Amino acid sequence: MYEEQLNRIRRKLELAAEADPDYQVFGARSHRYKMKQPLQPAELQQFEQTHGVVLPEDYAAFLTGIGNGGAGPYYGIHPLGKKQSMELDGLAQPSHLHPKVGPSGAGGHSELHETNLDSLSDEEYDQYEARMFQGLLNIGEQGCTYETMLVVTGEHRGKVVYLDLDSYRSFFTYEQNFLDWYERWLDETIASYDSSWFGLRRGGDERELESLYSSTADKHVRIEALQGMLKLPEITDEMAAFLKEQCREESGEVSQWALQVLAKMRFDQAEPLLRQKLNGKDNDARLFALQLIRWYMPQGDQRFAEEIVLLLPLETNIEAFRFMTYILDDAGVDLLQLMLPLFNHPLAEFRLQAIYQAGKSTSKEDALPYFTKALEDPDIGVKRIAIQALSNVPEPALLEVYERLLLQHKTGDDYIRSNISRRLQEFAFASMDEVERAVPASLSQVRGMFRASLEPYRRK
Incomplete structure (x- = not known):
């Protein structure tokens, strides 16, 4: 049979x-x-x-x-x-x-x-x-x-x-x-289809999926047909034109899925539609455009960088803000100067994202006062990310701030102490004698952490 x-x-x-x-x-x-x-x-x-x-x-x-x-x-x-x-x-x-x-x-x-x-x-x-x-x-x-x-x-x-x-x-x-x-x-x-989520999308090639889409007015089936196209390795010019038509003529989820397929397969042709949503007044549409730009724009491409830089300080949605920073970072933009004003944002989520991105800069030592102030932030998550952002900045002026933090956080429950330990390991001290000459005795917590990291080597 x-x-x-x-x-x-x-x-x-x-x-x-x-x-x-x-x-x-x-x-x-x-x-x-x-x-x-x-x-x-x-x-x-x-x-x-x-x-x-x-x-x-x-x-x-x-x-x-x-x-x-x-x-x-x-x-x-x-x-x-x-x-x-x-x-x-x-x-x-x-x-x-x-x-x-x-x-x-x-x-x-x-x-x-x-x-x-x-x-x-x-x-x-x-x-x-x-x-x-x-x-x-x-x-x-x-x-x-x-x-x-x-x-x-x-x-x-x-x-x-x-x-x-x-x-x-x-x-x-x-x-x-x-x-x-x-x-x-x-x-x-x-056929070299994307099989990472095999079975969760409709089967069929471009022709079969277009036929399924066109054979029904059922929104859910149309969305499934469009989702099925995401597994294809490429689409024809005719399909690209069909998708653009659906973006213009349809609305809601159907239009969004058509745009997502177009952005994945033919990003250049999706660009005008993405730009329209990016600069519109619909907050959800702007976030969706940012997501598609991040997911499908070629790495290092800077075509949206200039307008996102202008939109960045005006953004009130944290998810859209995150995607803006991701896109600019992918485009090779040094975000330090753009992020520093946002260290004082009234919402902790914005401060956290701004500090995280600023910490990637190769010139963050020039903005040390901003990071030092962030170490005193009332939000524990912001403090923690600020310590992490100061990686590879073994600046002696930071030791007093680290001392205060160690006194405030006497256990490892919030990971403040473990993160400070990583920062102290970046200081170029080879022995406790060097530590005692360079670090004031008043910084007993910092000295103790240096001792904990250096003495095992001395015992060896």
Whole structure:
């Protein structure tokens, strides 16, 4: 029944390995496009009898016809029943997971995670976890707490689902079954698509995604089609023109996603639209433009630097302010003089970001009074970042300020002492004799910290 598709998969495994000889695709170094030996039919039958379940037919055909684990999305496919993140006692129980939105079989988040987990007792939590896992077979891992599951029972039997074991959020992939999901991964690997978030976006090439977009007025489906384009390695001139048209004619999220795809694929063509949003009065649109500029403008490009310098002191949104500093920093602009006036900003978040960026300057020693004042800031986070910003500034005048801070912060709970210790290690003292000649005895805390760092070397 599945032999034709299995034959395609065998050929495509070889083509995928040829397309990625250096194993640059996420997880490829783990599996290297190699498959384990196929599972014997008797072994498959034994597993099904033991757990009282019949595995989805296409997945079973993969195990017995291609291999019992090996190459696959993320870190590969697990051998049957191995590397399980949960017990298999509930494997035969009906899975209660189903997509939160969209028609049956579409991709989407699950509804089961809507429970407030913090409100559950230990017994209720165990019951919830068992209910979440039942009917699922762990077929792969994505890293951290993210696992790849196959639904083996219930309404959505055969679907591949991604599950976060930390939050228990789950996502139904778009393909109807395991083999379609697996073959799509091979197709995208061969085509050099971005596979870092494989399965979370719609499949298809440019033509298929444009067709999907144009076939519906459903905003959510249109957004999914546009999001799917982000995985493509490039777009045609026709698609670039189509995206610009959608930016002008559509509104809200659809227009934003069209602009994001255009900015990623054809930044020069997105520039006029980004500039319009950057200089408009809509705060959210300005932040969005700044994000796209940061994410997709070529490194070192300075085309937006002049106007961002003018906008910077007027910005009231901390997130937009951060992105402005990131863009200017990426463009090679020394931010010191721009940041110094903001050391006195009424909001601590702005002061913190300004001091952080100023600390990257190669001439920050010339602004030492500003940094010294920042060391006395009432906000502990600002103090801490100011100490960090003074890296590679072993200025003796700072020792008195460090002494006061050490007296104020007698424990390491707020990391003030550990950060001062790093700054003191940058002073060129080779022995306590040198310290005692250069550092006044009144700075007992500073002397003590120097002693703690120098005496272990003397004992050696």
